[in-house]
Amino acid sequence: MICEGYVMPSTLAEALALLASKRGDARVVGGGSDLVIQLQRRERSGTLWLVDITRIPGLDRVRIEDSHVIVGATTTFAQLDSSTLIRERASVLAEAAAWVGSPQIRNVGTLAGNVVNAQPAADGAIALAALDAQVEITRASGSHWVPLASLYAGPGMSTVDPTAEIVTAFRFQAQGPHDGSAFERLARRRALALPLINVGACVQLDAEGAVFLSVRIAVGPVAPMPFRAARAEAVLKHRLVSQEAIDDAANMAAAECKPRSSLLRAGKEYRQELVRVLTRRALTRASDRARGH
Amino acid sequence: MTNTYTLHMNLNGADVHVNIYASATLAAVIRDQLGLTGTKIGCEEGECGACTVLVDDMPVDSCIYPALKADGRCVLTIEGLSQDRTLHPVQDAFIAQGAVQCGYCTPGLILSAVALLKHNPHPTEGEIRRAISGNLCRCTGYLSVIRAIQAASTPD
Numbered sequence: 001m002i003c004e005g006y007v008m009p010s011t012l013a014e015a016l017a018l019l020a021s022k023r024g025d026a027r028v029v030g031g032g033s034d035l036v037i038q039l040q041r042r043e044r045s046g047t048l049w050l051v052d053i054t055r056i057p058g059l060d061r062v063r064i065e066d067s068h069v070i071v072g073a074t075t076t077f078a079q080l081d082s083s084t085l086i087r088e089r090a091s092v093l094a095e096a097a098a099w100v101g102s103p104q105i106r107n108v109g110t111l112a113g114n115v116v117n118a119q120p121a122a123d124g125a126i127a128l129a130a131l132d133a134q135v136e137i138t139r140a141s142g143s144h145w146v147p148l149a150s151l152y153a154g155p156g157m158s159t160v161d162p163t164a165e166i167v168t169a170f171r172f173q174a175q176g177p178h179d180g181s182a183f184e185r186l187a188r189r190r191a192l193a194l195p196l197i198n199v200g201a202c203v204q205l206d207a208e209g210a211v212f213l214s215v216r217i218a219v220g221p222v223a224p225m226p227f228r229a230a231r232a233e234a235v236l237k238h239r240l241v242s243q244e245a246i247d248d249a250a251n252m253a254a255a256e257c258k259p260r261s262s263l264l265r266a267g268k269e270y271r272q273e274l275v276r277v278l279t280r281r282a283l284t285r286a287s288d289r290a291r292g293h
Numbered sequence: 294m295t296n297t298y299t300l301h302m303n304l305n306g307a308d309v310h311v312n313i314y315a316s317a318t319l320a321a322v323i324r325d326q327l328g329l330t331g332t333k334i335g336c337e338e339g340e341c342g343a344c345t346v347l348v349d350d351m352p353v354d355s356c357i358y359p360a361l362k363a364d365g366r367c368v369l370t371i372e373g374l375s376q377d378r379t380l381h382p383v384q385d386a387f388i389a390q391g392a393v394q395c396g397y398c399t400p401g402l403i404l405s406a407v408a409l410l411k412h413n414p415h416p417t418e419g420e421i422r423r424a425i426s427g428n429l430c431r432c433t434g435y436l437s438v439i440r441a442i443q444a445a446s447t448p449d
Binding site: 001003004005006029032037040050052078101104105192 | 295296298315316317318337338339340342345351352353354357358359361362364405408423424426427428429
């Protein structure tokens with residue numbers, strides 16, 4: 001890894017002061033499971049100092065506040081995978097976390113790192129997109145919440161400036177008794193493999209479990225950033241819950257997603273069919289959960 | 294100009310103070326500065342798990358783990374498993390089941406297994422497979438590895 005200095009501040013204020021004092025020559029690091037490799041390969045240059053935020057107390061907490069789930073930035077995938085709160089109130093995120101990398105990677109990789117690394121197929125980011133999450137950005141001047149989608153400038157390019165800003169938390173609506181969510185993914189192996197396609201789905205049904213009130217579907221990697229299949233979502237809104245309705249939405253998702261042929265993943269025709277199949281599976285499981293099954 | 298720091302950690306039960314560069318990975322410190330070469334370097338990108346060590350009982354890929362992250366932590370490498378020349382039960386089981394071929398992945402596999410059994414003394418086969426999913430064996434010896442972990446998890 002290439003760096004000149006490595007510091008582990010114990011407060012957020014100290015971290016921000018360190019970034020400010022280095023005037024662009026320091027950047028934030030979480031688990032480092034992406035950044036260290038990029039620095040070793042010299043894919044990211046200009047970073048001289050690393051400010052490790054994983055020793056800041058409380059930044060890895062998961063909690064519920066009013067009706068929102070709040071996930072601290074440095075929460076690891078292992079923590080998300082084993083959190084009862086996340087499993088019960090945001091199953092799509094728990095299932096996505098369980099797919100990331102390997103046990104070794106899940107023990108260090110953080111949710112904020114997954115988002116700031118800005119890969120359109122990042123499992124954690126696909127789940128957050130399905131949850132319609134907001135992100136808390138903290139600067140020297142204060143904190144504010146922004147929509148997840150606003151953080152993406154392109155594949156691997158985040159609008160977060162890691163030399164001056166820190167992603168400090170994520171928040172989204174906690175799932176209630178008539179909500180359900182699920183995550184689906186196909187890769188060549190069950191560990192350490194890029195997804196050919198991954199899909200996160202969240203549904204909200206009426207109290208009888210008969211009608212879709214709202215649906216969110218996120219798909220990756222089919223666009224430069226986590227992609228919301230808005231037309232497929234619209235197909236289901238106010239429709240009666242049925243296999244036919246879910247099939248219609250899955251077909252629409254396949255039609256509106258434009259995966260590319262990739263030597264690393266698969267051909268576009270196959271991947272488009274995967275969008276259909278995985279969207280159907282995710283919607284089916286999310287709907288079953290929303291009906292208490 | 295790279296800054297140097299003093300890393301304090303508990304390594305295999307002993308307190309260690311070592312001067313390191315800011316840019317050092319834990320694998321480099323363990324192997325090159327402390328001379329413990331049981332931790333192997335394979336892919337150097339967190340894919341193969343040959344460099345697996347335990348930090349506070351959690352497996353991590355030490356080749357992409359900044360060494361300073363281990364400051365104040367307990368680190369266990371393959372050299373720290375045996376006690377007074379007596380092998381750890383997982384090591385014995387690997388030998389008994391013939392779970393070692395070339396041996397390069399073995400230290401990492403054993404440490405992943407030790408971490409699993411510490412948290413989950415009686416894992417299912419599925420849990421064992423998931424626990425070692427970050428450790429690649431290119432001699433294709435996974436079945437004997439799974440049998441060894443099952444044997445080590447079941448008291449005689």
